[in-house]
Amino acid sequence: MPIQWFPGHMAKARRQLVERLPLVDIVVEVADARVPAASRNPDLTALLKGKEHLLVLNKADLADPVYTRTWLKVLRERGLAVIDFSAKRDGREKLLQYIKERGARAGWRRHGATRVLVAGIPNVGKSAVINRLVGRRSARVGARPGVTRGQQWLRVSAELELLDTPGLLPPKLVSEEIGYKLAAVGAIRPEVLPTEEVALWLADRLLKFKPESLTEAYATDTYEPLEVISCVARRRGLYLPGGRLDLERAAAVLLHEFQEGRLGRITLEVPEEKGVAE
Ligand SMILES: Nc1nc2c(ncn2[C@@H]2O[C@H](COP(=O)(O)OP(=O)(O)OP(=O)(O)O)[C@@H](O)[C@H]2O)c(=O)[nH]1
Ligand SMILES: [Mg+2]
Numbered sequence: 001m002p003i004q005w006f007p008g009h010m011a012k013a014r015r016q017l018v019e020r021l022p023l024v025d026i027v028v029e030v031a032d033a034r035v036p037a038a039s040r041n042p043d044l045t046a047l048l049k050g051k052e053h054l055l056v057l058n059k060a061d062l063a064d065p066v067y068t069r070t071w072l073k074v075l076r077e078r079g080l081a082v083i084d085f086s087a088k089r090d091g092r093e094k095l096l097q098y099i100k101e102r103g104a105r106a107g108w109r110r111h112g113a114t115r116v117l118v119a120g121i122p123n124v125g126k127s128a129v130i131n132r133l134v135g136r137r138s139a140r141v142g143a144r145p146g147v148t149r150g151q152q153w154l155r156v157s158a159e160l161e162l163l164d165t166p167g168l169l170p171p172k173l174v175s176e177e178i179g180y181k182l183a184a185v186g187a188i189r190p191e192v193l194p195t196e197e198v199a200l201w202l203a204d205r206l207l208k209f210k211p212e213s214l215t216e217a218y219a220t221d222t223y224e225p226l227e228v229i230s231c232v233a234r235r236r237g238l239y240l241p242g243g244r245l246d247l248e249r250a251a252a253v254l255l256h257e258f259q260e261g262r263l264g265r266i267t268l269e270v271p272e273e274k275g276v277a278e
Pocket of ligand 2: 141166
């Protein structure tokens with residue numbers, strides 16, 4: 001794995017997170033509902049041991065609702081407090097209610113405001129979730145990993161304060177498969193894994209999980225991932241000078257359109273999959 005997997009600013013963000021933990025009442029861990037297992041950082045899970053904790057499967061509007069229900073059930077059976085959420089839709093009251101409930105259970109240590117630390121890997125929507133709770137665009141949001149650079153306190157009310165934190169990846173890539181999942185949802189920078197490899201992996205997944213999404217978007221009639229990329233190029237008119245298909249751009253287009261939800265609501269991993277269970 002290239003060294004850029006765990007950039008220096010993340011090591012610093014990790015140190016700052018460890019410093020803050022004792023000062024907050026509850027941690028809201030944000031993950032991506034399209035990859036509920038791969039988008040959790042085992043290093044963070046270890047740091048949070050013994051801390052009041054709520055897992056938020058965000059971007060549920062982009063995930064397959066049937067799989068989301070299955071994931072919630074499985075994760076709850078494993079003893080986790082978990083809810084699905086979409087920072088794009090309104091689920092503010094539900095999330096506030098959960099935070100309150102978990103908080104009451106923790107028996108609020110302090111008289112002043114309840115303090116919530118929001119953590120997770122990059123680009124899962126931590127800042128967007130915070131903005132939804134605050135009710136306005138207070139934290140910076142962006143469609144690439146690494147937008148939030150430092151910690152920032154934001155106030156929901158006199159009773160509730162949220163701490164936005166930079167995305168944190170595990171120091172080591174756990175498996176290549178997880179790398180592809182994270183690249184497919186945009187949680188790791190595109191330079192880390194070759195775009196064409198990620199797009200081929202994604203095409204293979206889509207063929208298995210939701211082939212009709214490819215038929216509808218790109219008029220595919222194949223079960224070959226490479227041929228899917230060719231269909232994307234033809235459908236979007238991506239040609240190189242000389243008339244050959246521009247597969248590199250087609251790969252980037254497939255990733256982008258998947259990430260934007262233009263292929264429909266798709267989940268990329270299921271609980272019973274090999275290597276996914278905890
Ligand atoms: N469709 C959809 N998009 C979302 C949702 N939440 C966030 N996004 C988008 O996902 C991208 C990342 O959101 P951020 O809030 O910046 O993510 P973050 O976790 O704070 O990322 P870093 O600060 O880079 O670690 C942005 O383009 C958001 O608009 C959601 O629930 N649904
Ligand atoms: Mg952010």
